[in-house]
Amino acid sequence: MEYKKNDILTVTIEDMGSDGEGIGKVDGYTLFIKDAVIGDVVTCKIMKAKKNYAYARLEKVMEPSSLRTAPVCKYHKQCGGCQLQAMSYEAQLKYKQNKVRNNLIRIGGFDKEFVDHIMEPVVGMENPYHYRNKAQFPVGTDKDGNLITGFYAGRTHDIIANTDCALGVKENKEILETVLRYMKENGITAYDEKTGKGIVRHILIRKGFTSGEIMVCLVINTSKPLPAQEKLIGLLQEIPGMTSVSVSINTERTNVIMGKEVRTIWGEDTITDTIHVRNTSDFSLTDKGISFHISPLSFYQVNPVQTEKLYSLALEYAGLTGQETVWDLYCGIGTISLFLAGKAKRVYGVEIVPQAIEDARKNAEFNQITNVEFFTGKAEEVLPEKYEQEGIHADVIVVDPPRKGCDQACLDTMLKMQPERIVYVSCDSATLARDLKVLCDGGYEIVRGRAVDQFGGTVHVESVVLMTRKDG
Missing domain, CATH: 2.40.50.1070 (OB fold (Dihydrolipoamide Acetyltransferase, E2P))
Known part of the structure; x- marks a missing residue:
């Protein structure tokens, strides 16, 4: 049967897409429906029809899913910010874990059993509201x-x-x-x-x-x-x-x-704030922390509580003993660099934004940390220069790129430098999966990985992955 714009259909939502839209099928014809939740039975109106699929508008929830919950915000449908607020928080966490898992399998080409073996439980929030600073x-x-x-x-x-x-x-x-x-x-x-x-x-x-x-x-x-x-x-x-x-x-x-x-x-x-180191067994606070000066233009993670958990995991994954030289690529204002400095021999941070590097140096001075050095420039340019011309090696590389992932030249240089460990922090599991494939093809293997929910109510999720050299 051929479906067209303005057709009204009843469908059971069986899955959810990467943007949080509900996915259902009628006679094999796929419908993408914003604001629908897995398990809902809904009526929808086709807004844009293609040959094998259509985008439809939710008209009415006929039978609500057991995963559906009453949204806290009355504007959640109109606002572009919260795509998952009608879904229980437990279901949101499962969705995000599956999102990372599916991207590793589909985009990275990793075996399902292997992904299930290396992936640790998603790290959720105690309160998924009022978390943005x-x-x-x-x-x-x-x-x-x-x-x-x-x-x-x-x-x-x-x-x-x-x-x-x-x-x-x-x-x-x-x-x-x-x-x-x-x-x-x-x-x-x-x-x-x-x-x-x-x-x-x-x-x-x-x-x-x-x-x-x-x-x-x-x-x-x-x-x-x-x-x-x-x-x-x-x-x-x-x-x-x-x-x-x-x-x-x-x-x-x-x-x-x-x-x-x-x-x-x-x-x-500026204002100041402190990111604390947490025990990764239960994410309880320790008495160790790094303080930061934050200006209107500073990049600073918007969810400080979950950032502490994410960075504490990255620190644990790095496996530092005090003898290592560490490179922190895409270092921003030095948040991860300064976190690592307490357990490393030397840390080098690279960031393309001059103001961020200036802030990073001030934050190092503010915290009286002297074993860090920051460079302004593209990671894919600074890293080869320091490695090939100055002979600065890396025992551990930590990378936290923007949503587009790592530049190919940066990945190539990481592989040339052959660090013992690579810790990859990602805000987009699709580009994460793509880059992990390159690094694995270049002689590395994934040891551990974990999703961290920084953005409750939304489809976004952070991830952290530990890789080691296969011959290491």
Whole structure:
């Protein structure tokens, strides 16, 4: 039977895709249905039909799955942030474990039994809400011209007015409402993407979970001081924990949120936070930790509690005794590098973003860590140069690349350097699987691997994998 746009069908959801969409079949015809959960029986409306499959809109849940739960946020369907909030947290963890497993099998070409043998249980959260230490809220107006802030609806730039995101810290609501009130009382306009006019584009909020320090940065479409700036400062400094208030100048017609210039208008330029080492047997806290200065532009993991677990696993996988030379590729502001330094002889970090390297050096000095050195540049260029021209070897390489994975030249140099161990930290298990295949073909084998849920309610999951040289 041929199916077409606007057809209404009833289907049982049997699987879920990599983007969290429910998957079901009618007479062998595959349907992808957003907001449907495995085990649901739903009616859906075809929105885009292809020969063998279609994308459909959920019309009604006829029989809810045992895995379905009441979403905490009433905007979860419209908002592009949380794809899995209608699924129980236990089911989310199983989905994420399977996502990593399936990518290792399908993309990496690894044997199912082998993957099941090396994969350890997924590391979940104690509380999968209010875990984000950073959020960026676009500012605009509704159809009646009222100032609003919130999040973009999925795949659009239409703002859903919401000052109380279930993933953010509790202070967000008060801060956002304070900024909107200041704007309204002082006639300050929101930026309009269509015209390029208006002043306030985004509101960035960061919080140090250990320190309790809060940073607010308004992204503005002007190089002039904010009108009635002192009134905004007066309101914000009354909020407990407020440490830094700044503006980011962005006058370009672009979708890039932050501008290149940041001006502190009250308080400190940065806030501080501490990432603690945890016992990997039960993830209890130890008394060891690394503190970081965080600016509005700093890259810093958004879920500090789960980051502690992820980095503690990476530290354990590295198997350091104090005698090793370690390379940390794509090191950012040095979070993993400084974590490793306490148990390594020497650590070298590489990162392409100059500001991140500057922050990494300051963080090393702040923590009085002297056995680390940071280089600015592409990992695939710095690594060969230091290895081939200066003879700097590696006993252990830790790599934490962006979502696109490692550059081929970087992988090639890692294989040339032949470290005893490679620890691969990944935010995308698809590119992880691709790169692991290359490294295994080059003489390495996977020993252990584990998924860590950094982003409850979403389809995203981090992974950490230990590889050793086959002849090691």
